[in-house]
Amino acid sequence: MNNLLRTSPQKTAGLVIGIFVLLVCIVSSIVFGVADIKWRTVVDSFTAFNGSQEHLIIRTARAPRAFIAAIAGAALAVAGALMQGITRNPLASPSLFGINAGAAFFIVAASAFFGASGLSAFATLGFIGAAFTALLVYVLGSIGKDGLTPLKVTLAGASMTAFFSSLSLGVLLTGGQTFDQVLYWFVGSVAGRDMATFNSAAPYMGAALLGSFVLARHMNLLALGEDVATGLGQKTVFVKMGAAVVIVLLAGGSVSIAGPIAFVGIIIPHVTRYLVGIDYRWTLPYCAVLGGILLLAADIGSRYIAFPKEVPVGVMTAILGVPFFVYIARQGGRAHE
Amino acid sequence: MSNWVTIRGRRLSFQVPRRTIAVLAALFLVNVIVMIACIGFGSTFISPLAVIRSLLGIGDSSNDMIIFTLRMPRVVIAVMVGSMLAVSGALLQGIVRNPLTSPDVIGISGGASLGTIVFILYFSHVSIRFMPISSIAGAFGAALLIYLFAYRGGITPLRLVLIGIGMATALTAVSYMLILTASFTPTAVAVKAFTFMTGSIYGVSWTKDVLTLLPWLVVLMPVALIYARHLNVQELGDEVAASVGSSVNAKRTMLLFVSVALAGAAVAIGGTINFIGLMAPHIARKLVGPAYGGVIPVSALIGSLVLLLSDLVARVAFIPLDIPAGVFTAAVGAPFFVYLLYRHRHS
Numbered sequence: 001m002n003n004l005l006r007t008s009p010q011k012t013a014g015l016v017i018g019i020f021v022l023l024v025c026i027v028s029s030i031v032f033g034v035a036d037i038k039w040r041t042v043v044d045s046f047t048a049f050n051g052s053q054e055h056l057i058i059r060t061a062r063a064p065r066a067f068i069a070a071i072a073g074a075a076l077a078v079a080g081a082l083m084q085g086i087t088r089n090p091l092a093s094p095s096l097f098g099i100n101a102g103a104a105f106f107i108v109a110a111s112a113f114f115g116a117s118g119l120s121a122f123a124t125l126g127f128i129g130a131a132f133t134a135l136l137v138y139v140l141g142s143i144g145k146d147g148l149t150p151l152k153v154t155l156a157g158a159s160m161t162a163f164f165s166s167l168s169l170g171v172l173l174t175g176g177q178t179f180d181q182v183l184y185w186f187v188g189s190v191a192g193r194d195m196a197t198f199n200s201a202a203p204y205m206g207a208a209l210l211g212s213f214v215l216a217r218h219m220n221l222l223a224l225g226e227d228v229a230t231g232l233g234q235k236t237v238f239v240k241m242g243a244a245v246v247i248v249l250l251a252g253g254s255v256s257i258a259g260p261i262a263f264v265g266i267i268i269p270h271v272t273r274y275l276v277g278i279d280y281r282w283t284l285p286y287c288a289v290l291g292g293i294l295l296l297a298a299d300i301g302s303r304y305i306a307f308p309k310e311v312p313v314g315v316m317t318a319i320l321g322v323p324f325f326v327y328i329a330r331q332g333g334r335a336h337e
Numbered sequence: 338m339s340n341w342v343t344i345r346g347r348r349l350s351f352q353v354p355r356r357t358i359a360v361l362a363a364l365f366l367v368n369v370i371v372m373i374a375c376i377g378f379g380s381t382f383i384s385p386l387a388v389i390r391s392l393l394g395i396g397d398s399s400n401d402m403i404i405f406t407l408r409m410p411r412v413v414i415a416v417m418v419g420s421m422l423a424v425s426g427a428l429l430q431g432i433v434r435n436p437l438t439s440p441d442v443i444g445i446s447g448g449a450s451l452g453t454i455v456f457i458l459y460f461s462h463v464s465i466r467f468m469p470i471s472s473i474a475g476a477f478g479a480a481l482l483i484y485l486f487a488y489r490g491g492i493t494p495l496r497l498v499l500i501g502i503g504m505a506t507a508l509t510a511v512s513y514m515l516i517l518t519a520s521f522t523p524t525a526v527a528v529k530a531f532t533f534m535t536g537s538i539y540g541v542s543w544t545k546d547v548l549t550l551l552p553w554l555v556v557l558m559p560v561a562l563i564y565a566r567h568l569n570v571q572e573l574g575d576e577v578a579a580s581v582g583s584s585v586n587a588k589r590t591m592l593l594f595v596s597v598a599l600a601g602a603a604v605a606i607g608g609t610i611n612f613i614g615l616m617a618p619h620i621a622r623k624l625v626g627p628a629y630g631g632v633i634p635v636s637a638l639i640g641s642l643v644l645l646l647s648d649l650v651a652r653v654a655f656i657p658l659d660i661p662a663g664v665f666t667a668a669v670g671a672p673f674f675v676y677l678l679y680r681h682r683h684s
Contacts, residue, residue: 091499096502140675140678143678143679144678144681151495151498151499152678154498154499154502155437155442155498155502155674155678156674156675156678158442158502158505159442159612159670159671159674159675160671162441162611162612162667162670162671163667163668163670163671163672166535166611166663166664166666166667166668167664167667167668169535169661169664170660170661170664170665170668173532173658173660173661173664174655174658174660187510187513262506262510263506305514305518306514306517306518309517309518311513311514311517311518312513312517314510315510315513315514315517318506318507318509318510319507319510319511319514321503321506321507322503322504322506322507325499325500325503325506325507326486326500326503326504329486329487329496329499329500329503330486330487330489330496330500
């Protein structure tokens with residue numbers, strides 16, 4: 001393997017540094033913005049809350065935003081890594097498979113037609129939408145003798161994305177939504193969320209992240225090929241089912257709190273494989289940490305690119321993601337090499 | 338009786354299967370009927386007879402205003418944009434030899450819409466006549482980038498499509514960013530730009546839109562028709578095409594140019610309307626077989642029909658709201674795409 005970090009101590013050290021950077025990013029995300037806030041004030045707002053305006057901004061706007069970015073980034077990256085493993089397709093990711101757009105459509109449509117409201121309903125709908133779309137694209141992409149080829153699945157995912165986002169737009173426009181809301185359900189954004197939003201999906205997503213770490217060992221076995229894994233006594237169906245549940249919780253949850261953010265699930269797994277190789281026991285934690293860092297950094301950047309206006313973070317990740325996409329596609333759609 | 342009709346001219350002569358002529362005539366008739374229906378439906382219903390009377394110039398003057406200034410331009414634009422997108426898609430599928438591509442799937446429409454948005458935001462003082470040029474420039478920029486990225490000792494359809502899809506996403510994101518960061522953009526302009534990106538032919542007018550698009554249609558469509566025969570021979574493979582005396586690369590470049598220009602010009606007026614360029618050529622091939630001489634005109638009529646109907650539903654279904662027509666082309670087109678995947682499962 002040609003990865004950067006080879007020995008376990010190196011990898012552990014890398015992970016510790018990663019977690020430290022993640023924390024720095026969370027604090028930076030709280031500190032930097034239209035109203036710059038002192039580091040001390042941030043600490044004070046949690047330890048000695050005094051109800052001042054600055055403390056209120058931190059606790060109701062900045063902190064939820066940072067936490068949501070961190071967990072959504074982590075969730076999308078881990079979901080991407082698992083999807084790439086199961087489908088053996090280096091381009092698999094929640095956004096390209098249309099899962100994000102599908103989950104967003106379910107939330108948008110249910111709130112418009114069935115009066116679904118409330119954050120827990122959004123989370124549930126996100127899960128249902130993600131599960132439905134994932135299944136749909138998987139089946140569509142597997143049609144034919146040659147099975148799940150990168151081309152077919154990408155085309156199926158791209159067409160489902162176009163399908164669901166067009167429908168979402170139709171629903172949003174007939175419902176007379178504001179431009180900000182429309183944009184949010186289209187490209188994804190972490191701005192203007194509150195702590196309740198974070199709390200609505202975070203427990204499921206946290207559980208799914210832990211679940212993915214448990215699955216890591218079995219994913220390693222599965223990566224040897226279905227036949228080998230079965231021969232070694234693995235019930236591959238259960239592993240795949242477990243991974244599917246984890247993916248749906250991660251992708252659906254992140255859409256319900258941050259909208260359909262693209263490309264995190266492609267960029268991070270590839271960076272991670274470059275860093276630590278293909279052992280899922282290392283890649284999944286690295287994905288979680290690096291995914292959080294990427295989305296936090298992109299979000300901080302999105303505040304300054306057109307200061308004082310903000311750009312939705314989904315726009316930033318889409319632009320960042322394309323070089324990776326082009327690189328992978330030029331490799332002929334093969335993984336790991 | 339022969340199955341072919343031969344038309345001989347001094348410079349150009351060609352054979353057309355009877356079936357193609359019958360299909361073209363039938364589609365033309367359907368188009369006309371749907372156009373009359375489109376003019377009639379709306380917040381004020383006008384009966385088909387009254388529409389025909391107005392079109393002949395002997396109608397009620399109160400209807401004339403609705404018909405000629407509000408509904409007619411929109412119907413005409415639907416026909417123009419729909420047919421241009423369809424022909425662009427037919428050419429592209431022939432060039433790439435992949436039945437699952439279209440200008441919107443591989444990012445050419447995305448480039449065109451970026452070009453248009455740059456024009457709307459930064460060149461609003463320039464005459465709108467130049468807007469298609471900006472869009473076509475965007476479409477060519479995108480096509481060139483996709484080609485360069487996909488080139489690796491040659492072009493494979495697979496790489497081209499994959500990279501196109503990635504580029505489409507990126508170009509959309511860049512468009513959003515331009516809309517959002519242009520410091521002088523009021524929300525109304527942003528909403529307009531956003532609707533534009535889904536594809537809408539809302540509020541088009543004779544002078545502004547129809548006249549802007551017309552020259553491109555008039556120039557590009559005949560070229561597409563004339564060059565269609567080169568696609569037939571290219572379908573046999575580059576070696577065969579070259580050995581029967583076709584200058585493959587020169588013709589292919591020209592065909593690509595026409596396809597990209599058609600898509601770019603259509604996007605300038607209609608926005609990124611999805612899936613027409615994908616669907617129409619397939620329906621056309623089902624109707625008249627694979628020869629491009631028939632596929633191109635039949636695609637054009639089907640494309641116009643699809644957009645007319647989509648726009649009708651978009652306009653009428655949720656009165657008084659006017660939904661972008663692109664929403665409905667996608668609602669029809671995505672299931673169609675699924676069907677295509679299913680049908681090509683053995684290839």
